[in-house]
Amino acid sequence: VSNEDKQKKIVGGVRRGQAMSAATCDVLPPGFRSRLLEGITSAHTRAFLAAAKQQTTSANQVLQHEGDQASHLFLLVAGLAAFYKTSPDGSRLFLRWILPGDAFGLAALLTPPRPYRTTVQALREVSVLMWERDSALGLVSQIPQLCTNAFAIAGDYAGRLADLLVVRTGQTAQYRLARVLVESAHQIGKRGCEGIEFVLTNEQLAEMAGVSPFTASRQLNEWQRQGILRKSRGKIVLRAPERLV
Amino acid sequence: VSNEDKQKKIVGGVRRGQAMSAATCDVLPPGFRSRLLEGITSAHTRAFLAAAKQQTTSANQVLQHEGDQASHLFLLVAGLAAFYKTSPDGSRLFLRWILPGDAFGLAALLTPPRPYRTTVQALREVSVLMWERDSALGLVSQIPQLCTNAFAIAGDYAGRLADLLVVRTGQTAQYRLARVLVESAHQIGKRGCEGIEFVLTNEQLAEMAGVSPFTASRQLNEWQRQGILRKSRGKIVLRAPERLV
DNA sequence: CGCATTGTTGACAAAGTTCAATTTGCGTGG
DNA sequence: CCACGCAAATTGAACTTTGTCAACAATGCG
Numbered sequence: 001v002s003n004e005d006k007q008k009k010i011v012g013g014v015r016r017g018q019a020m021s022a023a024t025c026d027v028l029p030p031g032f033r034s035r036l037l038e039g040i041t042s043a044h045t046r047a048f049l050a051a052a053k054q055q056t057t058s059a060n061q062v063l064q065h066e067g068d069q070a071s072h073l074f075l076l077v078a079g080l081a082a083f084y085k086t087s088p089d090g091s092r093l094f095l096r097w098i099l100p101g102d103a104f105g106l107a108a109l110l111t112p113p114r115p116y117r118t119t120v121q122a123l124r125e126v127s128v129l130m131w132e133r134d135s136a137l138g139l140v141s142q143i144p145q146l147c148t149n150a151f152a153i154a155g156d157y158a159g160r161l162a163d164l165l166v167v168r169t170g171q172t173a174q175y176r177l178a179r180v181l182v183e184s185a186h187q188i189g190k191r192g193c194e195g196i197e198f199v200l201t202n203e204q205l206a207e208m209a210g211v212s213p214f215t216a217s218r219q220l221n222e223w224q225r226q227g228i229l230r231k232s233r234g235k236i237v238l239r240a241p242e243r244l245v
Numbered sequence: 246v247s248n249e250d251k252q253k254k255i256v257g258g259v260r261r262g263q264a265m266s267a268a269t270c271d272v273l274p275p276g277f278r279s280r281l282l283e284g285i286t287s288a289h290t291r292a293f294l295a296a297a298k299q300q301t302t303s304a305n306q307v308l309q310h311e312g313d314q315a316s317h318l319f320l321l322v323a324g325l326a327a328f329y330k331t332s333p334d335g336s337r338l339f340l341r342w343i344l345p346g347d348a349f350g351l352a353a354l355l356t357p358p359r360p361y362r363t364t365v366q367a368l369r370e371v372s373v374l375m376w377e378r379d380s381a382l383g384l385v386s387q388i389p390q391l392c393t394n395a396f397a398i399a400g401d402y403a404g405r406l407a408d409l410l411v412v413r414t415g416q417t418a419q420y421r422l423a424r425v426l427v428e429s430a431h432q433i434g435k436r437g438c439e440g441i442e443f444v445l446t447n448e449q450l451a452e453m454a455g456v457s458p459f460t461a462s463r464q465l466n467e468w469q470r471q472g473i474l475r476k477s478r479g480k481i482v483l484r485a486p487e488r489l490v
Numbered sequence: 491c492g493c494a495t496t497g498t499t500g501a502c503a504a505a506g507t508t509c510a511a512t513t514t515g516c517g518t519g520g
Numbered sequence: 521c522c523a524c525g526c527a528a529a530t531t532g533a534a535c536t537t538t539g540t541c542a543a544c545a546a547t548g549c550g
Contacts, residue, residue: 173506214506214508
């Protein structure tokens with residue numbers, strides 16, 4: 001299947017299941033798992049995926065914009081994106097990463113229609129599946145487990161936000177930064193020869209931790225002096241995460 | 246129906262709908278509306294309420310404890326409670342009020358079982374309906390709209406938490422306190438002759454806003470000097486909420 | 491009236507932010 | 521291949537905001 005075929009719209013009902021199965025399974029990387037699809041029969045999964053449109057988007061693009069009417073449900077297939085919240089003064093507040101298998105835009109499943117409550121931005125080139133709201137609503141009514149999964153995802157999301165709130169309001173800048181490093185290592189890091197590596201600028205780390213870039217710079221240098229990590233421009237090598245907390 | 250009858254356990258299937266209807270509608274104040282019951286047929290509502298046990302709890306009791314295995318779904322019928330999160334250092338972080346009609350303990354609806362992610366404490370004497378996890382799960386599978394509602398509630402909760410995060414991390418102590426006053430007025434205030442009145446101590450307001458009681462005291466006095474509010478021990482009369490933000 | 495709870499005030503300390511001035515690293519084009 | 525230029529990162533010092541603590545005042549209940 002060519003790249004073109006992969007990206008073409010494949011909305012519509014299930015036409016001869018087998019064919020759709022080939023078409024849709026094809027777009028998912030091997031070993032792909034998503035909480036949204038958990039516990040759904042393969043027939044239903046095929047029907048669900050068949051109704052999606054696949055789209056590839058370049059880095060820094062905004063996939064959903066806080067306040068816009070929720071028109072699409074998304075599922076990240078590949079790449080990296082993040083949830084952000086915009087504060088009244090215009091600054092951006094990092095909430096969490098979106099990794100392959102994560103769904104977002106769940107607000108599209110609500111009736112009556114609601115606005116998105118967060119902004120989602122791609123950090124690298126990403127590949128997503130997307131469903132029109134109406135189409136998604138129809139599918140949810142046919143596949144009850146989808147609603148259960150959506151509830152579980154929303155609940156999990158709320159739990160993480162509550163945890164984030166505790167960290168952001170109760171802990172020192174140093175602790176928050178340490179936590180951001182450990183989580184980044186866990187979620188987007190690759191095992192390197194010296195430790196876990198990930199590509200983030202000081203400024204991005206600072207934004208994630210809710211700290212000024214200056215504080216981030218100072219603290220990261222302190223840790224570098226202690227041999228806990230090594231940093232070059234735009235990249236961190238975490239050598240001893242256990243010594244951070 | 247005597248008070249004793251009201252409080253007795255009424256679990257079990259629907260026995261001759263009409264009888265149950267009388268028993269359960271009886272425990273709900275007139276005009277009672279809950280997001281959890283939205284859009285559910287009256288037959289289903291009766292069955293659902295019939296499976297609940299009603300309980301009355303005195304002020305300051307903890308209804309669900311963060312970290313405990315989620316064993317019950319709750320619906321607040323009367324009174325006032327609040328969600329709290331416990332920080333690692335043991336201090337308590339106020340999240341939001343729970344008003345009559347609000348459901349909590351939704352974690353009980355998840356499979357596999359999960360711990361509660363927040364603590365819920367009564368602020369006055371409260372009356373709740375509660376469902377055993379197993380019973381609630383059975384009802385959700387019979388009444389699909391319950392799942393939809395649970396999802397909507399969880400989504401709303403996540404949205405509020407995200408908003409709270411923005412306020413707590415991005416705004417000044419003064420702004421946060423002002424916001425707490427306005428929200429308290431809206432949610433638990435009563436119209437008085439001089440303005441909107443509500444019963445909260447300085448310390449409670451401080452906790453809600455994430456501010457030290459000293460800062461709260463100073464700021465409240467400043468506002469009192471400006472005639473925006475009047476305060477006595479444990480009580481606030483908000484006279485000009487519009488002048489706060 | 492006595493007592494516990496609640497609230498007040500001032501002086502001080504701590505944590506981070508801001509800003510300006512530089513320095514470093516790295517890709518690009520001559 | 522080197523110099524240029526830009527974005528990223530660093531550093532010090534002043535400044536702001538808010539919390540901490542100790543002492544004290546007031547409120548209201550039994």
